[in-house]
Amino acid sequence: MAQLARRQGDEPFGAVLVDASGALLDEAGNTKITERDPTGHAEINLVRAAARHVDADVLRGSTLYASTEPCAMCSAAIYWSGIGRLVFGLGSEAFLQMIGDEPPHDVLALSSREVFARGTRPVQVDGPVLEDEAMGVHEGFWT
Numbered sequence: 001m002a003q004l005a006r007r008q009g010d011e012p013f014g015a016v017l018v019d020a021s022g023a024l025l026d027e028a029g030n031t032k033i034t035e036r037d038p039t040g041h042a043e044i045n046l047v048r049a050a051a052r053h054v055d056a057d058v059l060r061g062s063t064l065y066a067s068t069e070p071c072a073m074c075s076a077a078i079y080w081s082g083i084g085r086l087v088f089g090l091g092s093e094a095f096l097q098m099i100g101d102e103p104p105h106d107v108l109a110l111s112s113r114e115v116f117a118r119g120t121r122p123v124q125v126d127g128p129v130l131e132d133e134a135m136g137v138h139e140g141f142w143t
Helices: 002-007 042-051 056-060 072-081 092-099 112-117 131-138
Strands: 014-018 024-029 063-068 085-090 124-126
Touching: 002 014, 002 024, 002 131, 014 042, 024 042, 042 063, 042 072, 063 131, 072 112, 085 112, 085 131, 092 131, 112 124
Parallel strands: 063 085, 085 124
Antiparallel strands: 014 024, 014 063
């Protein structure tokens, strides 16, 4: 999904949602550029789409796989959706080292774990996983 988003002219981020048995529920890519929507992050797009057709009980047992650690906005959307688990590839620290924190890159350095720690229900977080592979889709994009 991240590669598809990049090919379509968007930032290279993607996300998929699977239920407790591993069946694909939905998938989404970033649409921030093509839809001129600053909230068009892959995880937000995925949460919005899934909430329309996936029951809350299923969401609680589901896992969202993200190509890169979700930002604070996306982490909050994952939390509010009721999704029970997050797995991400490229960690936010490595991502921020890669793109830098100087303009034109606005940075809100708050990890998904920090966002979830402020909630009243747990969200399991696993990541970074396969970080070198997850970094590949970003190569040459941010320079």
